[in-house]
Amino acid sequence: MKLTREEVLHIAALAKLGMTEEDIDRFGTQLSNILENFEALRKVNTDGVPPTTQPNTLCNVMKDDVVQPSLPVEDVLANAPAREGDFFRIRAVME
């Protein structure tokens, strides 16, 4: 079962990953090979077994909603590829 070109393009669109024609072909083959190796998992009996989302016993860790110092704006914007005043500058969302 090889992933079709359309399937690869669909996943790439969901992941927001640009692809060359070569990528589409290569990922199609590689992902199919990997998924084939995982087929045995489907046969494991997991009736009545709950899923594990994370391995420790904590859940719903709460803390008081207290105002605390945060990072200075300049520090946060220091890595910005483009900025305008105290904002990250992005391209137009509506085209």
Next chain:
Amino acid sequence: MTIPTSLTIHEAHRLLAKKELSSTELTRAYLSRIESVEPKVRALMTVTSELAMKQAAAADKRIADGDIKPLTGVPGVIKDVLCTRDARTTCSSKMLENFVPPYDAAIVEKLYADGMVLLGKTNLDEFAMGSSTENSAYFRTHNPWDLQRVPGGSSGGSAAAVAAGESVFALGSDTGGSIRQPASFCSIVGVKPTYGRVSRYGLISYASSLDQIGPMTQDVEDAAIVLNAISGHDERDSTSMPNPVPDYTRVLGRDLRGMKLGIPKEYFVDGMQPEVDTAIKTAIKKLEELGANIDWNVSLPSTPHALAVYYIIAPSEASANLARYDGVRYGFSCQDAAGMWDALEKTRQFGFGPEVKRRIMLGTYALSAGYYDAYYLKAQKVRTLIRREFDAAFEKYDALITPTSPTVPFKAGEKSDDLMAMYLSDVCTMPVNIAGVPAISIPAGFGGSLPIGMQIIGKNFAEETLLRIAHAYEQATEWHKQKPEI
């Protein structure tokens, strides 16, 4: 006096405390060692010479004032996936080539508070995805035991730096074996602590339900010292556990009489090299001589499914975690694009390397409509089965003993074209992250001149038990004293 660059933390500490050596002298010696061997080993993404000399001077002042801790003035390196305000943090990715984090990771804060000297940031498989450090977007790291071979991964730079005497100790991160497998490949000690033992605040996320930070050191005592320094609760990591932190050095030197050790047969896999099999079985007999009771017939039947569980869960979590690289707030940003969506797709196309893209694609697929139940949810259920088998085993045994990797270090390029062969390199270490339990890898012999590591797995928060077994074995053998010639 010629300063040796093979000092352990405890040896360096003794010399610093007695003022027979200053941190400035020690740091200078290590920087010059880096200069001479780094062209061959290539363990470091960034060398922080200026910062190191500044920290060394501060440590010397502190020591003169009588304030010395086990790590004060001791030079170390940190995997370049842990945020440092004073040095760029790249994840060995083009995506973060010039990224200087606005804050230090929690463990960096702790190590600095104890007076550690930072020599540099180490190379890794891009975003910690890989088992050979060949996936670094910059250069490959060479195994100091044989420069043609890989140091393991993803913390390959950390392991190679310690083995090559470029650093006294290192910090790594471990999602499926990324501390233990390179420790095994470079003949050093590596600890993957219990999930929740060490704060991950400031660790750049790969797979959040699996990632953990830990020490990579020349011996077990050093591992205990670093674990003491980095463990503990931190409210900035909501998965961090409030369990008290013992003094991990306290158990060193205790014997193994009365200890029950299990040998799970599923870890002696097909395709395992005979020299690894022989070395680990010989090591287990040594543990028996030291007083441990060995049960050779333990079975954890779901173990063969761990690889699939890992390669569904880790990429799924990665696909969500790496969604943050959008070229807007930090990191690489493709400006040559037709609009916002095109810029986003091109930023990710040109910023990420092939293995990272592969895992994002795999994870996106496993989480996508129509496949979620068959892959992601199924993997989470099998994860429960794997955890239960560990829980049951730890009702009978204090620890489980396995090889760390089924092979000695392989040649660079040998597995680059065979993804499943590369993934199998972590087959003995991945189940541990899936269960969340702690494990340690220690030197346990050589196949020819190539290192072999033994893995000791314990129940949650049983790091003391692991260190005790590891230390007893280490003190009864000479493997950890052997150093590569470079």
